[in-house]
Amino acid sequence: MISHQSIQHVSLSVTNLEMAKHFYENILCLKEIERPPFDSDGAWYEIGSQQIHLIVDENSQTLRKNHDLNSREGHLALRINDYRSALDWLVQHHIEYREDVNGVSGFDQIYFNDPDGNLIELNIMSNKSR
Incomplete structure (x- = not known):
């Protein structure tokens, strides 16, 4: 059996x-952290304890x-504190997005892509769940 503790990172x-x-x-407002000297290029970011x-x-x-x-x-998927501020931030930076508000998941969600097409979701508990 595997006993899980948490998600440590996503690549x-x-x-x-x-x-x-x-x-x-500058868009997701993440803080870069030190990365070991691998033989390939990359960057690491801290988000909470992950x-x-x-x-x-x-x-x-x-x-x-x-x-798409x-x-x-x-x-x-990243949990956010303020849906309206996040949405305004994306608009201000000309990021194309799609919303799913009051969906069956119980989260209000905003979907958008990074420059390489990695799909990102920002979510917060929906009004019907609060």
Whole structure:
């Protein structure tokens, strides 16, 4: 049996590290943390007690060819504190998004892509659940 403690990190493939770092630092507002000197390019970010690892791999099989905002695709979901502020921030930065408000999940959700098409969800408990 495997006894779980928590998710430690999620890794995402990217093709252009500078473009990805700009997005994760300036759009998602994540703090970069030290990364060991691997023989490949990448960046690590802290989010609570977990991490997001960006790994440069232009031939990654996980890069999505279709960048539709389809919540059935694999995605990274981040819990947020203020839905309206997050939505306004995305609009201000010209990020294309799709909302699912008061959905069956119980979360109000905003979906959008990073520059490489990695699907990201921001969510908060919906009004009907609060």
